[in-house]
Amino acid sequence: MLHMQNLRKVFRTALVETHALRDLTLDVKAGEFVAVTGPSGSGKTTFLNIAGLLEEHTDGVYELDGIDVKKLDDDARSRLRNEKIGFIFQSFNLIADLDLYDNVDVPLRYRGFPKAERKRRIEQALSRVGLGSRLHHYPNELSGGQQQRVAIARALAGEPKLLLADEPTGNLDTVMARGVLELLEEINDQGTTIVMVTHDLELARRARRHVHIVDGQVVDLAEHDFAPVRAVERVRAVA
């Protein structure tokens, strides 16, 4: 699903060159639920942005579902992003002036689905996250957990192969976070690949695989396990 090899990302200004990712190599198979952790400034967000085609990498290979994204222009990247990836953001990123129906509709419109098909998908996605009866409510009428559910519905409505979650419970209390996590697990059980960037080790523990990034590199990979003690300590120190 996701193949990254010797991926590098360098931010250049007139005075300084910052290496956000250094030869990062990672493969994520279809159907996996991968948690990506790392201290602040480790390159997690850069990794997520590149994985989600929100930013271009400087060097190396990145193939998404077998497509080498380096060769794509901006329009093609947008199209691929729309078709293959669903995003869940830490602060939900719902559009405050649109009701839930129209919020979930945003990526579907860009896909060019006919109206009836969009309606079906929107209703189905919102029902799936338990908000099927609140189609015409606005985001500010919902709790944080419900807003994140809307964001998940928006991500799911396009039936993406890959779900990228950026600190999906970062702005939620424990109960709401648990609900969102359970929903993600359910989605993963139904076959959608999930890559989740998080600071929260409890959350990372729930993923089926844990990837730790430090200084722009994957320092270790552990399946159903924590990262090596040293890395965990470092994360705790930052947290």
Place this chain on the structure above:
Amino acid sequence: MEIRPILSSMKRNPVAAVLIAAQIALTLAILANVLFIVTERIRTMAIASGVDEPNVFVLGNQNIGNTRDPVIANEEDIKAILAIPGVLAASPGFSFPLVRDGWQTAVTLTPGERIEGPERAAALYFADERLLDSLGAKVIEGRYFTPGEITPFKQGDQPNPPVVLINKGLAERLFPGESAIGKMINITGNQGEPSQRVIGVTEHIATPWPRSRNPDRVVFVPHASVGLGGFIVRTEPGERDRVMKVVEETLFKVNPNRIVSNIRAFEEIRSSAFQSDLAMAVLLAVIGISLLAVTAFGIVGQASFWVTQRTKQIGTRRALGARRKDVLRYFQTENALIALIGITIGSALAIGVNGWLVQNFGFDQLPLSWLPIGGALVLILGQLAVLGPALRASRIAPAIATRSA
């Protein structure tokens, strides 16, 4: 197209959109009327005089002392002017196209016919045997006056000749679809039997009053207006300026007891006739352009604010699959929708403003076809104004979506 979500979003935050729409409405209401008035003025300024303008000049002349017989004095003066090399024709005259001074009468066809009303009005031109030639105009049907038909016309006389010429515009109004030659008309305004026979029709020649409702209705009477004003002179091409320089001296040689004044090329008469129109057109054009600029800056300002305010939202849309052109289109559609609301209200306002101008200041009625023209102009302006901010929005990186602030 995202029309419904955009409208729904506007409904949630209507203030800025309403302000812009109101500004557009006011702009259209004023602009449509301004454009119409300016165009009317330009059209008035472009009116054809029927005169060979590049080669014609006029001058004022007043003999002093009353020692000479005005008819003889006139003949001597004309003879002297005609003797200047380069002069083709010269006539006495104080009234001619665009000069905004002259005689007007009512033309009727039957006894007892009403003489009031602009539809019966026509200008009177006092013609000697060369007037048409002096103006550079031609007879298109019938004939011109013979020397025997011409009589002198002095202060206090009333024109009541047996024969007249009329111009094409008057001929078409009086006798539509038939020849005017031989027809009888009444130009005396006495509501009696028609007593003037039409012997010729000239090509278009304008009245002295370019802003009158009927600026193309003229009657030529065979009276040489002696001692009543001045002369109209036509020269060979390229000779006019030279002749204008020597004409005064020539006339003084004939008789020094005179005042020669206002030697003016015909272009000067035209520009002076339309001076106020030009001033009004320029002033209104400046107001119109300023108004458009203010509206455009308003749209740029508001759209720029919206782009800044929605940076995160735009990044999110990009992350969810919007292409740059989708973002561009979003802002352009939003602007077009606001503009269309403004144009709808503005069209009604424009009609209202025009109604007020018609009622209080005698303006012409704004043709409804001007509203879509004005509307299109405002719409294009809006699209151009929003283009800069929209392009800026389209360049917002999708990675903005993952920034927490």
